[in-house]
Amino acid sequence: MLYSLENDFEVLYENDSTSNYLILKTSIDKEILNYQAQMLLHNKLKGLLNFNMNRIGDELNCFYNITSKCTLAAYLSRKSFTRDEFLETILNIINNVYQLKDYLLYDDNILLDENFIYVEPDSISLYFVYLPFRGCKSDIKAFFAKLIFRLVKFEDEYSDNYIQKILENIKSDTFSLSSFKSLIESLLCESIKSTAKCKEALKKDESNDESNIENSKIRKDKTFGSWLISSKTEVERFNTQKSEKRVSKKIKTESPINIMPQNETKFQKGNFKIPNSNKVNKLDNISHDQLKTAKGKESNNKNRTNNMLLLTMILLQPLLIASFILILNSKLVMLSDNPKTTVIILILIFLGIDVLIIRILNEKVNKDGELSTLKKDIVEVDNYKPLQIISSRMKSKELLVSQETQNNKLEEVQNGVVENYSGETVIIKKPKLSEYPYLKAKEGDEVIQISKNSILIGRMRNFVDYTINSSAIGKIHAEILQEEDNFYVMDCNSKNGTFINDHRILPNTKNSIKNNDTLRFANREYIFSNCVEG
Helix, strand or coil: CCCCHHHCCEEEEEECCCCEEEEEEEECCCCECHHHHHHHHHCCCCCECCEEEEEECCEEEEEEECCCCEEHHHHHCCCEECHHHHHHHHHHHHHHHHHHHHHCCCHHHECCCCCCCEEECCCCEEEECECCECCCCCCHHHHHHHHHHHHCEECCCCCCCHHHHHHHHHHCCCCCHHHHHHHHHHHHHHHHHHHHHHHHHHHHHHHHHHHHHHHHCCCCHHHHHHHHHHHHHHHHHHHHHHHHHHHHHHHHHCCCCCCCCCCCCCCCCCCCCCCCHHHCCHHHHCCHHHHHHHHHHHHHHHHHHHHHHHHHHHHHHHHHHHHHHHHHHCHHHHCCCCHHHHHHHHHHHHHHHHHHHHHHHHHHHHHHHHHHHHHHHHHHHHCCCHHHHHHHHHHHHHHHHHHHHHHHHHHHHHCCCCECCCCCECCCCCCCCCCCCEEEECCCCCEEECCCCEEEEECCCCCCCEECCCCCCCCCCEEEEEECCEEEEEECCCCCCEEECCEECCECCCEEECCCCEEEECCEEEEEECCCCC
């Protein structure tokens, strides 16, 4: 028979700014095992809840830290177990009981009650309440039987009658924890072996596939040569078909071209010009090779011009030197008062003339290049209709204006003011309320529908009913409960707490909520509405 906690202890819950506590209150007459109490106070034991104790008058209070943990009963009500998950959970419980002997603690003093066994929901680690008092008695056989028959929900999967084997061991008159542990470990080993066999089978299948691929390869010599020739022809045929398809696709996607028959006469310069929209996208149709050849021609022209300039400069130098020598031999230098100074002045003059001629030639070359590019631009502009360019610019401006107008309208809708400048005002429809009672976020449009009797709220996706993506929210933060026409909120041992109208509620206790109450989960505020729209 399971130990009844309510006969000897009063169960309470309290919290401070960041922690939640289970409190077991008893009278001072209850005999304490002092060495066990000291062991729990000074050691953090794996699998046991952190323990503390104080005495107030004739009452003794035992504190157990249950922050961010949920009860085993609440966890099992929402979890379906596979074979291996269930066996691992049972083995976890057995190992926690076994390790107590290393600290001179009794396995009878563990509180085996699903409402006082706590679970870390993400790691499925179990934590127990240890009672350091004399006279406690826990029935582990009855607890395991209750776990299998009443609490655990099993997934539909292939079974090897492992539940039957466990129950036979529990019902046995010679039941012991060591034999039960051996059974669980052997069942787990069987699943490990079966998975290993599956892996080996898969590896064999893969190796067989590889060997089949190698065997299917064409042998060498003549057979390989004939295969290679045939495969080459097949590849070539495939490539030609692919290129033909590309060409056909290209012809289809390109803008239609009117091919003029040979009999018809072409339009002369003096005739009317037919507007050609393809010329607007002329640069898009030029291939990469054509651009390359055009760039090459341009660079060749530049090189030719530079060569001509260099040749002209080389030819000018002898003429300048010859004229300089003639002037030196003339009477002008001989008759001067200071011939040396005259020679220096003449050198400077000739150097200046030389530099001036080079600059003039260089400027002329640059001017010719600019004129050629200008002519090209004029030719390109001549190919387009001016009206066509103006209309395209006007269309782009109109598009920009329409986009700005749409953005302005969107801002007006968001601000709650929607105006139509033709004189009509658009009526904004009210958002449709939920057909169920709901929690409406104070900021934003977030709505939590209370569509069933229990709604679990937290950030542990795939476990809770409604996920709030905030690091301040607990993995399993709170639960909204409906009992007939009454609604309650219960904090699930969260670190940052649950508040009703700015009052923090105690963990694991049901608190009634009414219409228009403000509920706060950590830093997220909601308004509760029980006005169901018909």
